[in-house]
Amino acid sequence: MFQCKNLTCVREERVLFNNLNFTLAPGEILQVEGPNGVGKTSLFRLLVGLSTPYAGEVHWQQQNIMLDRDSYYQNMLYLGHKSGVKPELTALENLHYFHHLFNPKVKFDAWEILTLVGLAGYENVPTAQLSAGQQRRVALARMWFSDCPLWILDEPFTAIDKNGVQVIEKLLIKHAEKGGMVILTTHQDLLLPPQLYKKLTLQKPAAGEQYV
Amino acid sequence: MFNAFLQIVRKELLGAFRQQSDILNPIWFFVIVVTLFPLGIGTDPALLARIAPGIIWVAALLAALLSFERLFKDDFIDGSLEQMMLAPQPLTWLVSAKVFAHWLLTGLPILLVSPLLAVFLSLQENTFWALFLTLLIGTPILSLLGSIGVALTIGLRKGGVLLSLIMLPLSIPILIFSTMAIDAATFGQSYIGLLALLGAMLVAAITLAPFAIAASLRVSVS
Numbered sequence: 001m002f003q004c005k006n007l008t009c010v011r012e013e014r015v016l017f018n019n020l021n022f023t024l025a026p027g028e029i030l031q032v033e034g035p036n037g038v039g040k041t042s043l044f045r046l047l048v049g050l051s052t053p054y055a056g057e058v059h060w061q062q063q064n065i066m067l068d069r070d071s072y073y074q075n076m077l078y079l080g081h082k083s084g085v086k087p088e089l090t091a092l093e094n095l096h097y098f099h100h101l102f103n104p105k106v107k108f109d110a111w112e113i114l115t116l117v118g119l120a121g122y123e124n125v126p127t128a129q130l131s132a133g134q135q136r137r138v139a140l141a142r143m144w145f146s147d148c149p150l151w152i153l154d155e156p157f158t159a160i161d162k163n164g165v166q167v168i169e170k171l172l173i174k175h176a177e178k179g180g181m182v183i184l185t186t187h188q189d190l191l192l193p194p195q196l197y198k199k200l201t202l203q204k205p206a207a208g209e210q211y212v
Numbered sequence: 213m214f215n216a217f218l219q220i221v222r223k224e225l226l227g228a229f230r231q232q233s234d235i236l237n238p239i240w241f242f243v244i245v246v247t248l249f250p251l252g253i254g255t256d257p258a259l260l261a262r263i264a265p266g267i268i269w270v271a272a273l274l275a276a277l278l279s280f281e282r283l284f285k286d287d288f289i290d291g292s293l294e295q296m297m298l299a300p301q302p303l304t305w306l307v308s309a310k311v312f313a314h315w316l317l318t319g320l321p322i323l324l325v326s327p328l329l330a331v332f333l334s335l336q337e338n339t340f341w342a343l344f345l346t347l348l349i350g351t352p353i354l355s356l357l358g359s360i361g362v363a364l365t366i367g368l369r370k371g372g373v374l375l376s377l378i379m380l381p382l383s384i385p386i387l388i389f390s391t392m393a394i395d396a397a398t399f400g401q402s403y404i405g406l407l408a409l410l411g412a413m414l415v416a417a418i419t420l421a422p423f424a425i426a427a428s429l430r431v432s433v434s
Contacts, residue, residue: 048298051434074300082291086223088230093223100219101299126230 001025002150002181007056009042010212015205016042020056022200026149026179029172029192033185034202040185041081043202044154047183048078054212060150077102077148079156083139087128091119091138094127098142108145117141118164133159143171151175153184216301217309224313234282239321242275246329257334264333265343265394269387272322272347276354277376279318280362283310284429288366297433304422307429311359311422319351342397346390349410356421357382363428386413 002024009016016039024030032040045051047058049065049072058065065072085094095110114123117137119130127135136159143151151172157165169190172182176196190197204210228235249267250260287293296306326347330340361378365371393406 045434050294050297070300070302073298076298078295078298080291080294082289082294084291084295086227086292087290088227089223093226097219097223098295101216101296101301104215 001059001061002183003059003062004047005057005059007043007046007058008054009039009046010054011039011042013212015210015212017202018055018205018209020202024181024183024198026181027176027196028198029176029182029184029196030198030200031184031186031190032200032202038202038204040202041154044078044080044152044183044185048076048152075148076150076152077142077146078152078154079139079142080154081158083135085127085135085138087135088126090124090126091130091141092123094138095141095145099145102142103145103147106145106147113141113144116144116167118167131159133161133164136160137164140168143168143175149180151180151182151184153182155185157186157188213301213305216299216306217312220296220306220309221313221316224310225316228313228317234279235317235321238275238279238318239325241278242271242322243325243329245271245274247332250332260333261335261339261398264330264335265339265391265398267333268326268329268343269346269350269390272351273354273380273383273387275322276318276351276358277379279314280358280375280379281372283314283359283362284366285362288433293366293429294433297429303426303429307359307363307425308418308422311355311425314359315352315355319347319355322351323347336398338400339394339398342394342403345407346393346410349407349414350386350390353386353410353414353417354383356417356425360421360424360428363425363432365432366429367432386410389413 004020004022007020008018020043022030032043034040042051046053049058049069052066060072060075063071089097091114092110095113099106099108111123114120117140119134119137119141122130122134127138130138140156156168160168165188169192173192173196176182246267249263253259284293287296297303299306323344326344327340330343335343358379361375364378365375368374389406389410393403393410396403396406
């Protein structure tokens with residue numbers, strides 16, 4: 001169970017959003033929507049604990065994530081704007097590193113996963129030489145061998161083609177059906193079964209509350 | 213836990229060997245700075261032997277400073293630093309691995325080329341051994357202290373000057389004790405006590421610096 005309690009985000013004395021509340025139960029996919037600059041990425045950085053909220057708390061299994069980072073990070077997969085893929089290493093080496101650092105207990109076949117994300121034949125090319133979409137796919141490949149129940153995905157579909165989007169949608173549905181949780185932002189309309197799918201629209205604060 | 217440590221070291225070394233300029237530039241800088249001194253002040257062996265320890269130590273310090281740029285900066289830009297901070301292992305442990313890999317790529321090569329420089333600067337054998345031992349103990353301290361500075365300045369666009377302002381004063385004690393040990397060796401005295409002091413600094417740095425680095429990273433990245 002993932003809870004966001006009265007979260008307020010302030011950047012340079014400007015309030016991006018205030019008193020944001022939501023709860024995510026196992027098996028739910030939450031899409032965060034809103035125009036550019038409304039604070040989606042800032043929200044995600046608060047949700048994963050990379051930045052500290054101005055007010056409010058984020059709870060994972062009834063525990064404040066700031067107080068118990070280790071157990072939260074064992075259960076959470078975050079893919080941000082920056083992919084975290086090392087450009088001088090090959091796709092295979094990048095996967096190997098992510099596997100050992102994040103999900104060492106999961107057994108998987110790296111070749112099979114690279115085939116699934118459409119990178120067969122590019123395993124031994126340094127990722128710097130791949131296209132933007134292919135580099136994105138290297139980062140997204142982590143979802144295939146992640147055993148974390150909570151996935152937080154910031155614009156996962158950037159630079160991904162239509163076919164790739166469908167493959168990822170299927171993976172998200174499978175993850176939710178197994179009892180996983182997904183929070184993502186995207187500007188695309190997703191074809192997800194409505195019983196799994198929730199939307200949250202971020203709104204600018206009311207006129208009198210825009211500055212602290 | 214140990215596997216995570218090894219994986220980070222492995223990734224750093226692989227990356228560095230793919231981009232060899234990153235390893236070679238600080239070493240070239242080190243060798244060239246040291247060789248410029250005989251050209252500038254003359255080749256009198258007695259004079260060179262007298263000032264050699266100081267030259268080599270200051271050059272090592274500047275070479276270390278040059279190499280810090282790549283310690284967290286690339287990781288910060290491509291997002292792997294963020295991912296490292298979200299890994300299920302303790303951040304202090306993972307940054308220790310980063311610093312260890314950094315030392316392997318910068319401190320160790322300096323140790324390896326030091327015999328060559330000792331010949332350039334006509335050092336006696338026992339003076340050379342004192343120099344070697346102080347470098348062996350001192351360069352890891354430099355890597356650890358520098359990493360704190362890098363972690364503090366990583367979010368800044370032009371953090372290089374600030375980094376040297378933070379880092380160089382902190383390294384003065386290492387410079388003082390190292391050159392004292394080498395001077396003692398030149399006069400044939402025992403320098404074990406001074407090495408022990410340096411060793412104590414190393415132990416303190418190894419145990420405390422990773423916490424400072426991790427805390428600074430959390431502040432800088434947010």
